[in-house]
Amino acid sequence: MAERDRRWNLARAFMRREGLDALLVFGEHEDAGPAPFAYDTWFTNGRAGTTVLFHRDADPVALFPMEMFTKDHLESARRGDIIWIPPENIRASRDSRAIAEALNESALAQATIGVVGLEVYPPWHPEGIVPYRLWNTILQEFPSVRFEPVAMALSRLIMPLSPEEIAVVRHSASIGDDMVRAMVDTAAAGVSESEVxxxxxxxxxxxxxxxxxxxxxSGPDPLASGLPQWGYRPQSPRILQDGDTISAEVFSNFGGRHTQHQATITIGEPHEDLHRAAEVARAAYDACLQVLRPGRTFGEAVDALREPLRDAGGWEFGPCLHALNPMIALSGFAADASRRLAGARAYPPEADHPTLSGDLALEPGMTFALEPNYVFGRHLAYLGGTVIVGADEPIELNPYTAQILRAAEMPR
Known part of the structure; x- marks a missing residue:
């Protein structure tokens, strides 16, 4: 409850400072996967996928998407869980009608309301998450309300985590390490991808x-990042072979706090180009750690990270650094480098990806996925894990994955 009070007081101070009467916070579906848009849970400490109306001078109202959320809330209360939103502040729907009723109940028909959900949220929501039909109805019904997008400003406010949240992040990171260790222990020639x-x-x-x-x-030289193909197409998982590399991005989420872990696992002796790429990626990792400190900016950390990559003779595969909890800052990279690959020119050209939120001032308690990557030939080294900005120097939570990992030598 102390954490609840800290967050709610922080939000109320933000609203007073910004001249807001309330916040209207949209949350993404609970099965959204990595980098979810889940600001609603920051206010509720509950199940993701709700809409929250947070009045500056009253307790928040949570609008649930379906009746199963109410049943889960009731069962949690019956079992003695600490509940932040009491039953009287819950609504059974979060459609435009329910939102309109909640605004009228709170006497907000002529207010200034900050909205979380209208702005860009990388990488999945380039233009926000609020449905057009819902939002169009709200705008028509409340012509006197001044709606202000505030997600970016609120994000910067909540990024520095409390000591309690940092403890949760540490635990999440330890789980991620255990997940990767289990994969390393299982991977071997003759084993299915799905088993790992x-x-x-x-x-x-x-x-x-x-x-x-x-x-x-997985494969002798995989150059891709995403769910395994057998997860979305009717085909069999690969059987690992000697000389293969597994390139995995592992996502751990404990208590609503996220960590990420980049695992490069080799079956047998790594290829020489993979060794070289890993050395460059590790140099970038170490360079970034020197700058990921209070008083510096996210853009400065990105510049330091990219310095060892610039003239190494290979190319960056994707972003090497991004914020966590929430993910509002993302390092840029050149898109045309990957067009060196055979067959790539058949696809539409991409523009270079700029760094997002380069001006973000680093503060203690902020969390980042430090995941430098580099390619020589077709061999991708993707290393790193979660780092916390400490009071003086960064706190590495996952040095285990900031290196190439070797799987079992003997085939099964």
């Missing part, structure tokens, strides 16, 4: 959390 994937996910489940589906590719 299952071992990692099972380790997360056994530690008491429900991790998001990981990104996972």
């Amino acid at each position: 994937y299952a071992a990692g996910m099972a380790a997360g489940y056994m530690r008491g959390t429900i991790p998001a589906a990981m990104h996972f590719w």
Whole structure:
């Protein structure tokens, strides 16, 4: 409850400072996967996928998407869980009608309301998450309300985590390490990709959390990042072979706080180009740690990270640094480098990706996924994990994955 009071007081101070009478906070579906838009849970400490109306001078109202949320809330209360939103402040729907009723109940028909959900949220929501039909109805019904997008400003406010939240992040990071260790212990020539994937996910489940589906590719030289193909197409998982590399991005989520873990696992001796790429990626990792400190900016950390990459003779595969909890800052990279690959010119050209939120001032308690990557030939080294900005220097939570990992030598 102390954490609830800290967050709610922080939100009320933000509203007074910004001249807001209330916040209208949209949350994404609870099965959204990595980088979810889940600001609603910051206010509720509850199940993701709700809409929250937070009045500056009254307790928040949570609008649930369906009746099962109410039943879960009731069962949690019956079992003695600490509940932040009492039953009288719950509404059974979060459609435009329910939102309109909640605004009228709170006498906000002529207010100034900050909205979380209208702005860009990388990478999945380039123009916000609020449905057009819902929002158009609200604008028509409340012509006297001044709606202000505030997600970016609120994000910067909540990024520095409290000591209690940092403890949660540390625990999430330890779970992520266990997931990767289980994958390393399982991977071997003759083993199915799905068996390695299952071992990692099972380790997360056994530690008491429900991790998001990981990104996972394998092969002699995989150059991709995403869910394994057998997860969305009717085909069999690969059988690992000697000389393969597994490139995986593992997502751990404990108590609404997220950590990420980049795992490069080799079956047998790594290729020489993979060794070289890993050395460059590790140099970038170390360079970034020197700058990821209070008083610097996110853009400065990105510049330091990219310095070892610039003239190494290979190319960056994707972003090397991004914010967590929430994910509002993302390092840029050149898109045309990947067009060196055979067959790439058949696809539409991409523009270079700029760094987002480069002016973000680093503060103690902020969390980042430090995941430098580099490619020589077709060999991708993707390393790193979660780092917290400390009072003086960064706190590495996952040095285990900031290196190439070797799986079992003997085939099964």
